[in-house]
Amino acid sequence: MALKTDPTTTPIQWLDDNESRALFDEQARAMLGISGVDFLSRWDAGEYAGCADEPQASRIRRLAALIPFAR
Amino acid sequence: MQLRAHGARLGESCLLALLGQRDPVRLPGPLKIGLFITHEYEVIEVGSGDERYRVHSRGYHYELSAEDGRTLVCYDWHPDGQVGDPVRWPHVHLRSYTAPINLSHGHWPSGRVSLESVIRVAIRDLQVPPLREDWEALLDKHEQAFADNASWGGPRPRSAAAP
Numbered sequence A: 001m002a003l004k005t006d007p008t009t010t011p012i013q014w015l016d017d018n019e020s021r022a023l024f025d026e027q028a029r030a031m032l033g034i035s036g037v038d039f040l041s042r043w044d045a046g047e048y049a050g051c052a053d054e055p056q057a058s059r060i061r062r063l064a065a066l067i068p069f070a071r
Numbered sequence B: 001m002q003l004r005a006h007g008a009r010l011g012e013s014c015l016l017a018l019l020g021q022r023d024p025v026r027l028p029g030p031l032k033i034g035l036f037i038t039h040e041y042e043v044i045e046v047g048s049g050d051e052r053y054r055v056h057s058r059g060y061h062y063e064l065s066a067e068d069g070r071t072l073v074c075y076d077w078h079p080d081g082q083v084g085d086p087v088r089w090p091h092v093h094l095r096s097y098t099a100p101i102n103l104s105h106g107h108w109p110s111g112r113v114s115l116e117s118v119i120r121v122a123i124r125d126l127q128v129p130p131l132r133e134d135w136e137a138l139l140d141k142h143e144q145a146f147a148d149n150a151s152w153g154g155p156r157p158r159s160a161a162a163p
Helices: A017-032 A036-044 A055-065 B115-125 B135-149
Strands: A012-015 B002-006 B013-019 B034-045 B053-065 B071-077 B091-094
Touching (some): A055 B034, B034 B115
Parallel strands (some): A012 B002
Antiparallel strands (some): B013 B034
16 A cells, blocks of 8 residues: 555654654553653563453553554 | 654554553543554555555554443454563454453454454444444445455455345
8 A cells, every 4th residue: 555644634643763762651651650661671571461451451451552662 | 632653664663553641542422432552564665656655564452441441352463472462363352351251361363353343343332423424434445445455364345245
């Protein structure tokens, strides 16, 4: 599919690498009350593996889905 | 509510996300359904002119949640694996408790799911009011384009579905 974007009809905020990392940090603080770096350390260490189906765990999974913004 | 995405990173993995302030974006309607979307993609150069670039999907996380933020259902595809969830094929998580057997920890194979189909189920089955009268035709049109261009496992176009 050809890449065609129209800034007048596509309400997307485009981010550079620094902005995407800042957004990840902002989301980590809002969702879990920790920094983005802290979340990544805990995630990589497996601290969230097997987390239960609680609202807090939903936020962990959402933040995990945002990890590409941080790396 | 805002869509955020990596800017031009030709040949690199990019992410698009629909984000609320803290919890998923709240959709209108009596059930106060939440919607959280991430979609990984890659833009590659394939030629010149109007067809110079192609966009390839590299993963997705389409989630519908309840008013309290708890996940109801989540369509996942992370082909490169994920810490704590090594399943690489497209699957569904049924995060709500399901009786008489708790199915919430399963990875239920789904085939590749389009974002259009998730929006469609929110409108049809979760009482989310559409913003425009031609919503079905619009979703069908874009889903068809997705099916026509998918390099693997695209959804079966609704126009080709059972009569």
